Amino acid sequence: MAEQQQNKFASIVWAVTEDKFYKDEIILEFHSFVRIISGEMKVVQAENSYMFGAGDTLLFPRNQLSAVIKRPKDGRPYKAVVLGLTTERLKEFYTKHTLQPILPLAHKTRKFDPHPLLDGFFASLASYFELEDELPIDIARLKLEEAISILRSLDNNIDSLLADFSQPGKISLADFMEKHYMFNMPIEKFGYLTGRSLSTFHRDFKKAFYTSPQKWLTKKRLELAHYQLSEKHRKPVEVYLEAGFENLSHFSFAFKKQFGYAPTNLI
Known part of the structure; x- marks a missing residue:
């Protein structure tokens, strides 16, 4: 069975891969904030490759070309919570918040160290995926704003990535x-x-x-x-x-x- 996405609403997704392995080439149109619950994921990019496992939290920048290989591990399938931080959501957020000083920052995949803010946030999402109905839009909006606020708290230069709304220009x-x-x-x-x-x-x-x-x-x-x-x-x-x-x-x-x-x- 190919990868399934369950309870998708307002860019908050419970991703489950039941195959022995699942491989895809991705170029996201929005930033993706991910907590891996089980299994493992290898990410291959032009200049780096990464291996992520259960408990890891990462942020994929938009327009970052990657090959993603997901596999079960320790008898458990690949599962992850994924939040899509769309340009529209981020623009809405920054109309209400002041930009922190922006320094040059490479747009690359980043892994966050364990932190109580991250653990508490993703634990709070777990019960929502048991809902039979869609997650109410006002709650979804609050959770996405909470995710952005946590990222800004953990990385005081993250605005250089999240508040960059430019499109790819002509390059070599x-x-x-x-x-x-x-x-x-x-x-x-x-x-x-x-x-x-x-x-x-x-x-x-x-x-x-x-x-x-x-x-x-x-x-x-x-x-x-x-x-x-x-x-x-x-x-x-x-x-x-x-x-x-x-x-x-x-x-x-x-x-x-x-x-x-x-x-x-x-x-």
């Missing part, structure tokens, strides 16, 4: 693709994240790499997989998802076509 296509080629997502998304329409992306891509995006992406992903297998001594089943392939059989076929031998030959 070559630099972006070299850092993010392993993410398996539609070409339209690559265009959006580099500030281009689909037609402009294709034109600029050919100027930069002298080939089509599809051919270039496949070659780069296979080279990454080959490096992981030959130099890091990992197994094909550990590599194919992180290299940007959807399934092991397609990866094995493409690998043998490119290099002339199966990935298992490198084990």
